[in-house]
Each structure stands twice: as structure tokens, then as C-alpha cells.
Amino acid sequence: MALKMVKGSIDRMFDKNLQDLVRGIRNHKEDEAKYISQCIDEIKQELKQDNIAVKANAVCKLTYLQMLGYDISWAAFNIIEVMSASKFTFKRIGYLAASQSFHEGTDVIMLTTNQIRKDLSSPSQYDTGVALTGLSCFVTPDLARDLANDIMTLMSHTKPYIRKKAVLIMYKVFLKYPESLRPAFPRLKEKLEDPDPGVQSAAVNVICELARRNPKNYLSLAPLFFKLMTSSTNNWVLIKIIKLFGALTPLEPRLGKKLIEPLTNLIHRPGVFAVLISLSSGMPNHSASIQLCVQKLRILIEDSDQNLKYLGLLAMSKILKTHPKSVQSHKDLILQCLDDKDESIRLRALDLLYGMVSKKNLMEIVKKLMTHVDKAEGTTYRDELLTKIIDICSQSNYQYITNFEWYISILVELTRLEGTRHGHLIAAQMLDVAIRVKAIRKFAVSQMSSLLDSAHLLASSTQRNGICEVLYAAAWICGEFSEHLQEPHHTLEAMLRPKVTTLPGHIQAVYVQNVVKLYASILQQKEQAGEAEGAQAVTQLMVDRLPQFVQSADLEVQERASCILQLVKHIQKLQAKDVPVAEEVSALFAGELNPVAPKAQKKVPVPEGLDLDAWINEPLSDSESEDERPRAVFHEEEQRRPKHRPSEADEEELARRREARKQEQANNPFYIKSSPSPQKRYQDTPGVEHIPVVQIDLSVPLKVPGLPMSDQYVKLEEERRHQQKLEKDKRRKKRKEKEKKGKRRHGSLPTESDEDIAPAQQVDIVTEEMPENALPSDEDDKDPNDPYRALDIDLDKPLADSEKLPIQKHRNAETSKSPEKEDVPVAEKKSKKPKKKEKKHKEKGRDKEKKKEKEKKAADLDFWLSTTPPPAPAPAPAPVPSTEEVGVNAVTASKDECEDTKTEAQGEEDDAEGQEQDKKSPKPRKKKHKKEKEERTKGKKKSKKQPPGSEEAAGEAAQEPVQNGAPEEEPLPPESSYSLLAENSYIKMTCDVRGSLQEDSQVTVAIVLENRSSSVLKGMELSVLDSLNARMARPQGSSVHDGVPVPFQLPPGVSNEAQFVFTIQSIVMAQKLKGTLSFIAKNDEGATQEKLDFRLHFSCSSYLITTPCYSDAFAKLLESGDLSMSSVKVDGIRMSFQNLLAKICFHHHFSVVERVDSCASMYSRSIQGHHVCLLVKKGENSVSVDGKCSDSTLLSNLLEEMKATLAKC
């Protein structure tokens, strides 16, 4: 053995290494293949040796040969041997070879599982790394399942080098073993916040790839990605994130709004970020940003750098999909790009054109494209042009075509292209238009007959798949609509030319079939005209020419031709006896043809009791070769054929059969033709007359000598439009004149929009037929071959116990003792029974937690996205204006005063007011009802000392957020948020200041005015002296000194509320505004002008808005560190903590985030978006409030106000 080893290493010195191999190959240029086969023989010898170094060297050379195209799969086992070498050097060679040559079909791959697992857990990070790299290339579903858990563990490896590789490879694992996605996702999510940027970027990478499928799974990560986007400097990461947001914004419109700012910043960055952003279509639906984007793109497209040009165009096409208007204005630029020398750029520009056409510019654009078709050198580009022209014209059901004659001419012109692969495309278009646009048939037939007549198409028939395909369409159209032919005889002769036999079989077959149709119609004509000789001459022509088709090598042609030949011969006999035959021959082709939707056949429901898989006749023992019929160009053809197949039976028989068939079809509900639909009213009556064919506008002459056809139409169309416009203008002028007389003028400018252009022909585009109840759109879109389909997994569902990654286990020799054991995931195999139970229990708990977490998360996202408080979980924060006031303030009744106050009446005054109110209150508030009920129930429980009313307003604010907190020990005396503003003998004013998040920097001041006198108060006007910081919103046109009228009068004893809006610039300080209320008091003695001065106090608390906040978001806010801190302490407090919190909630608009014993965290938000966080602690007889806020001045002022509130407690 030892000797062998020594011998091995000696041999090795003479072995070729990779460099020698390469050198050798270079030196044997003339007989490379021979040299390499020699080398492979040597390698095979080397692989037989025991020395691992020799083997590794051999494998290394094989890897090189693999690159040159040599199959090395035979060495798979040796590669595995080298992979399992202990030395990194060899291991690496082995893994490289494996990654280059292994694939799912490699059978020995399953032998690698344990080796890879060993390497993954190797102490050397490079062993692990090389194993991960290799595995990423050849991972199979089995490997993924077996190793998923090991890789999961590596995601938390201490070395970032391993972590990033492990994170990245998880994507491959997910693809091969989708079940692993859900259990692994939480950890993957963690990695987004990994301290190492490499790992972070790997995680972003994986999630972006995952988000191709089911992006809504990743919506909850939006805040995290948002943070990454605004903080990351790594362009690669940015690109990925922008792409991800591109997938997310359609799901969550609010996200788009949030992205406007950072994306706009990115657009302004030098480089091509604009491209990326628009490419990812992550641009929110924000017209200014889109506009900016398009402008930037235009600059790129105009750049001389071809790469930028290309990218700009690519990006434009993305924007075009969502915002066609903003791109359309750059048509000039796009058309210019069509002239670019670079094909890639021209193709991009073509793509863009597709979305830019309108009725107005279609002809112009197509004309331009046609000139390019003529100029184009390469066939690929020319073919691309051709398909684009057809795409552009036919898009959305020929929406943009105003003149179908023009379109047919374009198609005919396109047939001049030689060597194109798209002859069948043109043919399909011709057929489609001729069948569906009934008004155009006459014109189409005339064009098609000249096509049949021209020689150039026949000449090119040698080229496979060439342009001769259009003859298929031409022949069919001429035959089917032969009644429109000018010179049917001429066309018939053209179709029977000997050269036709050089055409491909399927085209000849159509020729044969349609020759008969033509023949039938000529026969009819001749017989009607009484030209018996003429009729016989035509029959003779047929009899003479048909044999050339009978000899065809193509079965289809042969069969059809011989049938028809016999038929014609029979007719000839009859004609000889002077029997009129035309009627019966043309009856062969009676009936109208309707276009059928491509998917219609599939949509026909299988009738009950029909088993499509059952044999109708037992199959023959010898399977016959299937007839290889050429692909039908047109779907309808399939349906058509059976109707046309002529039979050799005599005419009578034919007629009988036809009748029977008609009957059958009429009775068969699944016969497509007879499906009734609202568009096909005319189907009830047979024949052609019912088709709503509208006369072709004869102002368009059919032929204009000179110019090539389509150009004429462009000119004609221009004229026509001009005419139309003139007429319209005339009408408009008339209207204007009338309007002038009527002294009213509309400022509409005469613009020519798309809708103004009326099509030249009133074309009736027949809709395609579909079986009843079948929808045209269907679920076929899902591609079963989509490799990412497996990743369509809902990640939001909580993990079930069974969802665990399989973990490798040693097979226990003894069978498991308890039956339970099998169910238990192996992770817990060591745990004893009780533990197991515990765990299960825990898991259940965890599940619940997860559910909660999930809900929370959704709410978190809402919170993150919203600029307004989320609707559902939020405690109704609106401070309900309470009607009763405590202490000093006498009771006021606002207009939403309710009857209930009566039952709990405090005094006579109140009573009177209530009644008064009932009679006169014009608009009862909505909330009234609910409030009433609550009040009633609560009020009954409560001692009479406590007046009802504001109680639940305070309670609501406090209770809701504390959900799980201790029950209220003692009820809090009710309070009102309304405070006294001013009063005199006539009137009393109380007010409440409310902020609103919708209106940035605006507050609403609600003032309740109560008439205390016996006079009627009217003409009330409120004037306020604006300060620099705060100003009252006044009606338009009034100056700062004008007062704002109060929109009501007050009869004696009545009160009502008026609201005034103030705009505040800075909200960090409290402030006071001086104001005056002037009014006229009128009683029996007369009227007096009175006034009342007041000082309106805007406290900082009034700028806050009760906003709910969840503890994790709260914690993040505190962690973020950009909040300044301040604190106050108030002594001598005896109130319960619960009530204390309620007071803070009520007066200062806070909500409780969390409460633990005598300690609570609270949160609120200002109308300008400042976050305010509080930590309230209750000591013995004292309360300390620590606050954090994004603005220190605001915070200290708030705390002062709070101190004042608390001091009263």
C-alpha cells in the first residue's frame, strides 16, 4: 500500500496538470479532438489510482474539458471522491467539478448528502463555504429537504462569510423544497437586520426573488425595507429594494405615497436611478414624480451613450404601461430612435410605439414603419417590424383603425417582403379582417384576387414558411366571398394555373376547395344569364385542370381534388342533358360563417354523461400513423372543413343530408354557430341579407392611380379628416353664435381628440362567438411551467406544529415506546414526556402569540403607512363635546344636548334649555344616540353627585388603550373639554380647540355660544387679531380685519356651537389670541349693539391628537434616539393612578401604550407629526412624568401644562 502511494506520487510528477493540458491543446490545433481523446484516456487511468492528489488533478482537467463541451458525467463518482477529500485544495476542485457537471439527473448525487452535511458543519469556514457554493449549483429536491435544517442553522453562524452564503442558498432550497419556506422565513427576516452588510444584502436579495410570487407576503416588511432604502449606500441593495417596492406598491397604494419623497431624491442622484425606479414600476401614482421621471429618461435617451439610450427606452416602456399619456408626448424622440444604427435600440423603440398609437397617428406611424421595412437590411429586424406593424394595427380589436381599406392595402404591401418568416401572420390578419369586418369584404376580395393573379408570390414559394402563406388567405377569401368578385372567371383561371402545384400542400388544399366555391358561383351566374355554353366551358376548364391536383403528393390535396373532379364530371353529364345544376352546386356552400373565439372550443362544456376518454370503437391493434396535416392557419378552418367536404353522392342525397345536418345543428345546443347572444340578433333569420352591412362611404374611391396604395389612403384620410373638422368647426361656429346670442360662452377650445375622428366606414366588427356562459378571460394565464409557482405560499398564516424542517436523525434500533413519539418532531427526541407536553403547550401558546403578533403587525404596518390614525383598533379619540361642566362653569347646553340630561337634571335652567332645545335643534348629531344609551345605563349606576355626560368621554379615552389593565377602582368625576372663554350678561362663550391630522397645521375651535338674556342675539360676528403664528381662516375675499359671521341667531336661553378654523405655523408653544364677539341684542324695547372681548388660548395639548400606538412601535420610537427628553414631578397627589391616566388622556389627548402597576407609557402625536412619548410613574403622593418628543420646546411646554393639570388632582 505504502509502496503504491509512493509510486503514485512519483507518477504524479510526470502527470499533466491543467496547465500542461491547456498548453497541449494549444499546440495541437490541427488535431485537437484526437489529442483530447488521448488526454481523456490518461485521465481515466489517473482516476483509477488511489492517490487523491492524482484524482483531484484529473478532475480538475475534466472540468476544463467540460467547458470545451466534453461530457464528463461518467466521472461523477470520482468527482464525489474528490469532494470528500479532507484537504481544502482537493475539496474545492471536487465541488467545482460537481457544480459544473451535476444536475438533477445525476444519479450518484444522492451519495453526496452526508458528505455535504459533514462539510457544512466543518470547523473550517472555507470547507463550509465551498460546500455551500457547490450545493447552490446542483441542489435537488432531495438534497434541499435533507439539508434545509443544516443550512438554517448556518444562517446564524458566527462568521458573516458563512451567514451570507447560507442566506443566499436558502432561495435555491425554497425553489426545490417549497415546504421549507414557511418555517425558515422568520429567520430570513431576522437577517434583514444583520449587522453585516453582506448578509443584509443577501437577505434582501433572497426576499426580492421570493417576492416575484405572492408579493403581499412581504408587505409587512415594507417599513424595514423603507428604512434600509433610506439608509443603505450599497447600490445593489438599493436596486433590489426599489424592485421589491415596485411589486408592493400595487398592493398598498398608501405605500406609494410614502415612497414619493425618497424615490424623488434617488431620481436626482447622478447615474441612472431614474431608470431603475421606473423600470421597477415602483413609481407611485404621483403625476409630478412620473413627470420628473419621464423628463430624466428623455435626457438619457438623448444621450450619446448607447447603453443609457437603451435603458431609457426600456424604462419608458414600463411607464408607458401605467401612464401612457406622459410618454406619448415624446413620440418624436421615439420615432427618431427608429433610425438608430443599433438594432437593440430600434427594437426597444418599436416596442414603445406599440403603446403610443391613437386613431389620429396610426396611419402616420405605420407609414413611417413601412419606409423602415423597405430600408431594413437584416431579415430579423424586418420581420420584427412586420410583426410590430400587425400588432400595432390589430391591437385591442382593431381599435385604432379608422379605415380598413387602408389596412388591407398595408397588408398587401407587406406581401412584397421576400424571405419573411411571417407570411402566416399576414395571412391570418387578412382572414380575420375579411371575416370580421363585413363592410370590407368587397374591397378585400378585389385585392386578394389581384394577389392570386400576381406572379411574385408563386415565385417565392420555394422558400419554406415564406410569404406564399398569404395565398392561403387570398384563395380562401376569394372563394368564400366569391359573390363580390369582379371577374370570377379570371380568378378561377389564376387559381388553376399549373404553377400552383409548387405551393406547399396545405395551401394547395385550400386552393382546391375554393376553386369549387368559385366554380359554383360562376355556374350560378352563367345559368341565370342563360349562357349554357359558358357554363359548360367553365366545367370543362375544371375537368381539364383538376387532374394536376389529383396527382399531388399531398394526401389532403389529392383526396379533395379527386372528390371534386368526380363531382364536376357528374355535373358535366347533367349539363350535357341541359339540367340546371347551379342551384344545387352552390347549395354546397350555403350558410354564413361566423368567427369563433380561439378558446371557444375549449369552453364548450362537456355534456353530462359524456365520457371523453371512453373509446367509441375499440382501438385497432395496430396503431395507424397519424395523418400529419399541416397546421391550420386559421381556427375557423377546422370547423369549416366538414361542411365543405364534398361527397360523391348524387345531388338529391346531398340535399337531403344537408337538410338533416341543418336540422341536427339547429337541435344541437352545443353547435357553436347557434349560440344566441345579444350581439347576434340577426342569427334568427338565415341568409346573408340580415348582416348589418353598412354601405361603404363612397367619398373614398377604391382606386387612385399613381402612388402606392396605402399612401393614397393616408392622403385621403387627411382630407377626410380635414373635411370632418371643417364641418365640425362650422357646427361649432353656429353653436357659438347661438351661444353668443344667449350671452353665455363656453371656454372649450377646438381640439381634435381621438374621439373626434369618425371612422371612414361604419365598420361592424363582429365579435367572436363563445359558448354560452363562457367568459372570454379565464384562468389559463397561470403557467404550469413557471419555476416560481411553488413559491406561491401564504407566509402570513401562523406556523402549524407539523411545519418543521426535517432533521436528520439516527434511526433508533429499538422501536419507539409510545405511539405519541412518532408524531413528535425529532427536534424533541431527547425530551421526556412531560417536557414534551410542556412544549406542546408552549407551542400552542406560541401560536396564539403569533396570531396576536400577526394582527399587531398588520396594525403596525397600518400605523406606519397612515398619516391618519387607523380606523379599526383605535379607541375613538374624538373628544365628544360634553354637555355638562364641572365646578365653576355653569351648565351649558350645546345643540347636541340630549333628552337624558332631563332625567338627570341638575336645575331648572337645564330643564328649560333641554326642552327648548328639543323643539328647535335643527341638526341632531349622530353620536347623540349612542351617547344617550351609555349615559342612561351609566348614569343610573352612579350616585347623583356625579353628573353624567363627559364621563364616558374621559372613560373612553382612558379605558380603551388599557384594555388589559386593572379595572377602574373609582369612577372619575366627569369633565368637559370645553373651557370658559368669556361671559357677560348677554352671552356665555365656552370653547374647545381640536386638531386634526388630515389638515396639517390646522386646528378647529369649537365655540359654544349661550344666550343668557331675554333678547334675541343676532348678527354675531367673531373677529380675532391674527398673530404671526396663528391666523383665522376667513372666507375668501375678506381682509384680516373683517370678522367672521356666526351662521346662526340665538333666541333667549338657547345655545349653539360655531366652529372656526385656525392655521398655526409653529405648534411648539402655547399662545393666546385676542378677539371680540360683536352682536346685536334685540328685544321688545329695541336693539343694541353689544360686544364681548375674549382671549383664545391655544395650549400645546390642543395640538395633540389621540393616536394609538403599539408597544413595539413605541419601543422602536424610543430606541431611535432622535427624541429629546424632559421630565416633571408633581407632589401631593391623592388621585388613583387609573384616574390620573384618564385625566391625562382626556385633557392632553394621550393614549396609554402599556401599563404596569403604577407605571404607564403613553403616546400622542401632534398635528404636525411630532411624536410625544411619556412615562408616567406614581410614587406615594407624587407623580413623575418623563417625556420624550421630537421637539424639546414642545415637550417642555406640554409638561408644564400637564403639571398644571396634575396639580389640581
Added chain:
Amino acid sequence: MIKAILIFNNHGKPRLSKFYQPNSEDTQQQIIRGTFYLVSKRDENVCNFLEGRLLIGGSNNKLIYKHYAIELDILDLIHVFVETLDKCFKNVCELDLIFHVDKVHNILAEMVMGGMLLETNMNEIVTQIDTENKLEKSEAESLQPRRQRLQ
């Protein structure tokens, strides 16, 4: 995802081929040839993007075209790759690639894994490569008696 990374010279000889999707050797060769054909007939001052035709994509020594990702990052990636090669081989030339294709593979493995971007920081890549090479060297030395060194 990246489907393949190819390097070949002006005559269409492959110098590195790394496919991230399973293909038979024949298909691989076909792709390499087709790619070269498409790329070689393009002018110098046209853009670096070629839309895939019959093949999965076209590319030349400097760039890779692919369908799904944003091409721009790939252009950048190629730049980083070439620079890294430059650092590791000290002025990289075709001969380096010819004779050290295994090393080129190792370098690539640190940048792209299974068709996905792994690392784009050049210094990080070079550090890892250097450490791996040192490891290899120490293993090679260990074939010789090591006792003396240990003492």
C-alpha cells in the same frame, strides 16, 4: 437571476463558462457559439444589450445580457469581476484565464452563487481569495515534513 457567466475571446473560444441552470454539454456549447455569433457581429459603438433571440441570451467578453434582472447591475458586476481578476492576477490577460481557469472559477464563486449576487465588495472578495490560497499553500506544505516548523 443570472443564468450563465461566460468569458470567451475574440475568436469565440470559451475561457470560462459557468451555467447556473442545468444544461447538457451540447446545449452549453450551442449557447456559447450562439452568444459569440450574436455578439461578434455587433458594432463597437452600440449599446451593450442584446435581446435574447433563439438562444437564452447574447453577450461578449465585457457584458452579459439577461432577461429578468435589471441589466445595469450586471454591467457593473462584470466591471467588478474584471477588476477583481485584475487584482488577483496582477494585470489580467487572456493567458491567465486560459491557464488558471480553476482560479477564475474560485473568484467567481465568491461573487456569484447559484446565479445570485453574493458579494460586490472587491476588497472582501480579494481577502477571502487570499485566505483560501494561503490555506491551499499550507496544505501543500504539509505534504513535506512539518515537524521542524512546528518546533
